[in-house]
Amino acid sequence: MQSDYGHDYCESWSYYFNCPVRRVGRSKLYLQNLGTVSLRYCWKKVKRVNADDSQYQVFFFNKNENVICPGQSQEVSFTFMSNEPGTYEESWELIFLNICFFDSLKNQIIVNLYADSVENLAKIKKKSHKLENLIYANGLINIARDLIGEMILKATSDQPQIYPYEKMFLEADFFVMKNPVCFYHQTEVMKMKDAYTEMVPGQLWDLSIDSWRAAMINQGFEERMKYYKFLRSSYREFLKPWYEENDLYAQKLEAVRQILGQLADKFDKEYTHIPQMFYDTSQESRESTISQREKMLYSNSSIVRHIFYLRMYEHLGIAIELCSGVLSSLDLNRWIQFDFCRT
Numbered sequence: 001m002q003s004d005y006g007h008d009y010c011e012s013w014s015y016y017f018n019c020p021v022r023r024v025g026r027s028k029l030y031l032q033n034l035g036t037v038s039l040r041y042c043w044k045k046v047k048r049v050n051a052d053d054s055q056y057q058v059f060f061f062n063k064n065e066n067v068i069c070p071g072q073s074q075e076v077s078f079t080f081m082s083n084e085p086g087t088y089e090e091s092w093e094l095i096f097l098n099i100c101f102f103d104s105l106k107n108q109i110i111v112n113l114y115a116d117s118v119e120n121l122a123k124i125k126k127k128s129h130k131l132e133n134l135i136y137a138n139g140l141i142n143i144a145r146d147l148i149g150e151m152i153l154k155a156t157s158d159q160p161q162i163y164p165y166e167k168m169f170l171e172a173d174f175f176v177m178k179n180p181v182c183f184y185h186q187t188e189v190m191k192m193k194d195a196y197t198e199m200v201p202g203q204l205w206d207l208s209i210d211s212w213r214a215a216m217i218n219q220g221f222e223e224r225m226k227y228y229k230f231l232r233s234s235y236r237e238f239l240k241p242w243y244e245e246n247d248l249y250a251q252k253l254e255a256v257r258q259i260l261g262q263l264a265d266k267f268d269k270e271y272t273h274i275p276q277m278f279y280d281t282s283q284e285s286r287e288s289t290i291s292q293r294e295k296m297l298y299s300n301s302s303i304v305r306h307i308f309y310l311r312m313y314e315h316l317g318i319a320i321e322l323c324s325g326v327l328s329s330l331d332l333n334r335w336i337q338f339d340f341c342r343t
């Protein structure tokens with residue numbers, strides 16, 4: 001048939017397989033003997049230059065010697081399967097042992113087998129989506145554990161003192177630092193200590209009139225009025241001018257220094273307290289682990305800074321009002337009368 005009109009000269013035939021990994025691809029070669037002589041044939045692998053012969057077998061078909069009789073038809077099934085993605089290629093010669101189709105016995109029909117083994121994208125996407133959900137669930141669990149751990153740590157750890165030098169102060173200096181607009185009167189302070197212990201049993205007064213007033217407001221109406229009269233009587237003693245032997249300029253300077261010192265203490269307190277509302281800034285916590293929640297909160301440092309500015313704006317306004325009132329009172333040789341029980 002090669003020499004007949006209309007037939008192309010053919011020395012090879014090619015098959016191409018495109019299959020996912022670990023999936024089987026099949027194709028068939030159709031043979032028919034149209035002559036009058038029985039044909040005996042076999043398969044011989046063609047070795048290519050620079051070919052990798054160490055790879056495992058991926059093409060499978062019947063390579064045994066066989067005979068096809070006149071008028072008989074046969075099918076040769078080629079199967080491809082690979083466990084790894086890649087590109088594969090093999091060539092086999094279909095050799096007829098008792099007849100020559102070409103000018104020379106060296107020329108035989110060559111069957112080329114080509115294949116591409118690809119990944120199963122749908123399966124990979126399904127696995128990646130499942131892995132993403134698992135990671136997200138584990139992330140939520142880790143965040144919840146970190147939150148609970150931080151709550152337990154903050155509940156069981158000792159809070160650092162805002163004033164580490166508190167024990168180095170005398171009671172008189174500490175009282176003036178807490179209440180810069182009041183004069184220290186030891187007898188009245190002792191009375192207020194006893195009254196505070198009576199209002200809040202088992203606790204000591206921190207020498208701040210603000211905390212004394214807060215404890216008084218939490219009492220019932222009759223008790224609150226009783227302590228209120230006691231506070232007013234003690235307050236009249238506290239409003240005596242400071243250090244009567246000093247001149248007016250020294251009194252003003254001392255008053256402004258005390259108010260500014262209280263403002264500086266409030267600065268330190270807000271600077272320590274506001275960041276702790278969002279995250280723990282201790283060195284041990286950063287060295288142990290940094291949770292995902294902390295990473296997100298570190299990125300919101302601008303919010304912490306804005307809150308700090310608002311708080312300090314309020315404290316600064318109060319300090320300016322105190323300075324103005326104290327200086328005005330010293331000029332008039334009297335103190336401003338204001339109600340400590342106001343909210």
